[in-house]
Structure formats: C-alpha cells, structure tokens
Amino acid sequence: MRTAKETVPSGLRRPSWRRISRRLVVGLAVAGLSTALNPFSGGNEARAADLPKLRAAVLKIGTVNWELDTIKRNGFDKANGFELEVQPYADNGATRVALEGGEADLAVADWIWVARQRAAGKDYVFIPYSKAVGGMVVPKDSSVKTLEDLKGKKIGIAGGPVDKSWLILRAYAQEKYGFDLAAQTEQVFGAPPLVFKSALNGETDAAINFWHFLAKMKATGMRELISVETASKDMGLDPNVPLLGYVLKESYLKDNPEMAKALYQASRDAKELLASDDAAWEPLRDRMNAKTDAQFETLRDDFRAGIPAPGNVNEDGAATFFALMARLGGKKLVGDVGELPPGLFVNVE
Template structure:
C-alpha cells in the first residue's frame, strides 16, 4: 500500500503541483562517487520517491569517504552513509548524529578456486589480502571467529596485506594471496569470477553470538537538521524502503543501474545484484541488545582507536521511525 501511495503522489506532482515541489525541504546527500549507496539513491530520484514523501534528494558525489565526512561535518551536506560504530563514536564525543539503517551487507573471506583450504585454520602460514585496514570490522569479526573456533590468531599466524579494494580484487584473482577479505560488492565480483567463499562474515558473526541481521551501514543525519525539518526522517525512511522494495522485486530496474555498478560480465552483474538484495535489512527497529553485543566485541578487538569513548551504546543513536 505504501508503494502504491508513493506512485499516486508522484503522479500528482507530475500533473501540476510544481509549487509544492519547490517548497520541499532538501536532503543533501554526500556520497562516494562510486559507492553502492548510489544505486538506492538513484532509484529514489528516478522513481520520484523523494517527492512522493515530501522532500527533494540532492546527490553530492565526492571522490572519497573522507571528503563526504568533511562536507557533512562542515554543514555542506545533511546526510552521509557510515557504519553505526563510527556514528556511536561521534555521538559519544558529543556530536548529535543519528543513524537510520541502510544495509546489512557484509563481506567474507574468499580463496582461489583451486585452493585446498576448507576453513580459516587452513590459512595458517599463508598470506591474506584485506581491504579496509587493520580495524576493518569484517576482519575483526573473522579474527574473533578464528580464535574462538580454531584457537588461531590470524594476526600472528598469517601474513596480512592491507590495500585498497581494487588491489585486493586483483591480487586475489591473480592468486597472489591465499585468502582475500574485501568489501561485499568486490567479493560478489570475485565469486562470479570463480573464487570460493570460505567463510562469510554473517556466519562468523552468528557463531560468535551476534545477530547477522543487525544492519551495519546506514544514513547518518544530525538531530538539529531533523528537528528543523519535522517529518524528514520518516520521509527518508519511507523513500528508502520504497526503493528497496523495488530493487528487491524488479529485475528491469537494475538495467538502468548497470553502468554505475562497474561490473565486467553478466555473471558479475547478477551476483552483485543478488548480494545487494540479500543485504536489505528487515524493516524493524535495531535491537539494542544485539547492537550492544556487537559494540562490545568491536571495543575489545579494536579498542579506543575504533570506538573512541563509545564503550556502551549511546542513547538516541538509532533513529525512531514507524
């Protein structure tokens, strides 16, 4: 019903309510130029889900994530995409940031197709390529899982090569590393090219007693912006869910997105699309107990360098929407 309501509202706007559109509040979204969130945001724009929910989405692409955060912190943008651990750290430091879930897509560890490895224990003595650095949350979860399941200290018993996602992709496919930990969309492409998933971060997290349905990535806004624009948080949520529903059910919508997906084959396209769909979180509030367990693990493994002063879950971190 919500999707039908949105379509009717779009039709009304197109038929002549231009003055209303001009009065809409804007949400300026600072995003990574090649980021996967652009697939959802572009769908919101193309389908008119922003206008249907009473706001105008303005997309502001930047070259790197650091630039998006500078724009957000400097007031040149109203929204960025980040994980809630980072958002909790900022909130604990006194910033009025709130988190609206966007995706639960996480990566995993893949090995070459001809690898004999059947578990993380088989990578002892080998080389692992890792995107995101030593504090990458997927890497931390895999470290905790290896220690719990096999008594294996991955930092001590493997050689780690930290590099940008494209390089991890290249070296993994080239067989230069025995295992690869990469961002989810690169892993989709690696699996489509024949690499085999040894362990997913979701499975590792579940084994550690964490809830894999807890969304890690989300839209981050300032409470002051939300207060100045009543209803904008709910409107963003509804537009996001409308786009997710469409992306989850309509293959044709993906044809328009394919150029920005940077895939090299039909197999990569299908794998990336399907993994995006698998990463759509349930439309329900984040469970605080689940989130707190995750935060405690990140604090234990990453320390203050990762979580800052956020040793407990800050009140008001997760946006309240219907």
C-alpha cells in the first residue's frame, strides 16, 4: 500500500504538515510523550489510529466522491489531523437522515437548503465545496441562438420547477428579453439521466441539467446555449459564491473545534492537486463513469471550473442570490426564511 508520504506532492503537503505539526506538538506535550512528530512513521501507528474520525454521508454516485477519494488516496485527511470515513448512500435524502440522526458527521447540500434547515432550528452550518452549477444546452445544429429563440419550444429540466438553474435562467430571460420562459415554453421535468437521454434523442429542443450531465452532453456534441454563471454575472449576482458545500452540526464542531478548518484545508489540498495534475484524475476514471475520453476530459475540465476561490463565502453576494431565489422559488424553495440566518457560513480562514 502506498503511503501518504509517497503520494502527496510536496508543494501541497508542506503547508498542511506545518499546521498539523503544531497541533501534534501540543498533543504530545500534554500526553508527556517524546516520540517522533510524524504520526505515520514506523513506530507510531497508534497515533494515526487515535486521529478523530469524520464520517461523511454522501450519495454513492455523487461527484463529491472524486474529491473525497483524492483526499483519502493522498492522505490529506491525516495530514490535517483527522481520518475521513466515507459512508455511501443510495439517495441524498438518506444522507441527510444520517446527518440528522447522528449516524454521520457530514453531508453535502446547497446552502439554500442549509439556510432553511437552520431557520427551522437545526444547528447546521456550511463549509464551501463547489460553485459548479448547471446551464442550458441545445443540439449542435439547433437554430436556437438565444433564450428568446426558445419561445414555443420544449425544454427538459432536471431538478423540478424550483431547480436553481431553471429559476436563474427564467430571471435572466425576463430581464434580458422581457419574457417568461415558464409561460412561453413547454417544460418536461425529470431525473437527470432521463433529461440527458431525451435531449440526445431529440425529444426536447433544449435541456437544463446538473453540471456533470451537462459535461457529458457537451462531450457528445451538444452546444451550450448559456451557462448559469454567465446569466448570474449579467444580472449582477456573484458567480463565485459556492452553492454546494459540506454540512455539519455546530454541536459537532463545538466538540471538535479544529475540524472545520482541517476539513476545509484537506478539501483545498485535493482541489489544488486535481486542478494542477492530470495524472491525479486517472484513479477516478471508474468513479466518473465516463464512456469516452471526450466525456472524461470534459468532466475533468468542468470540475476544475467549479473550484471556488479560497476563503470565506461572500455573505453579501449570498444574500443577494438568496433574495432572488426567494422571489422566484417562494416558500416551496426557501420555506418561511425571510433572510439568511446568522452563522450559516463557517469561517474557514
């Protein structure tokens, strides 16, 4: 078995190691031990076993597994003072039940959902993970050049009527072209794979799908009509606000005060590796379920495009985005939340 020391590029390992070294020095002093500081060296395997465990409940086929696999494969969790345990589930609902019931310490969700839960009294908080969002694609030879050309046409949409990409593109069409996409098109809502197949079979004129399905659709020859990022920029929203993140309980972080920054740094270490090293993607090919090299490369490139800038979430930008979602999605999307609840975003710096 390859060790973390053998696989982690030195440029990524050194900053994390300096941080964990300081923590280990304190721990060793308290325990009255005088062993070597490296917990993974030959005579100190027990120290590695003593690291706090972080149980992550995730969708078995979710793209977050690409990052979590990279964290574990390269030892970024242990280098930052914890051991990551990945618990796969068949659907997102089950991951959230596991988090709520204490069977897991972490799940993945968008912060709008987290805000709704927090406003309802749950002590959930959000650590940024990805700003990858969807968009709209059309067949390569389609005559559709702008959203305005979709009047009277059929759109396949994953995620339902309050899908965030759909809501943003509706707002953009209203602002840019003065018409409501919902009123002047036919929508077919379905699961992402169904939207994918319907679009490729020509059953719909355009499609809105989750980012990784869109990547595969583009790889098969479909053309991106507009991205949510472009629409967001044009409407004055901050496209760099990460929508997806790791969700933990404040009570858990109170008992494990170093875990938030440790998790965030392990995540950044994995992102930096995946952003800079094509070879780091080879062990992920099976997980990515890419049927062709073109799909693999598009998935890799779009994942990289979704990596947020380091640092805390821009709360003003998030508040503006939330207000738009509340206006368009109403209570069905945000519940009774009037504004972002305080303490939603964890300070990761």
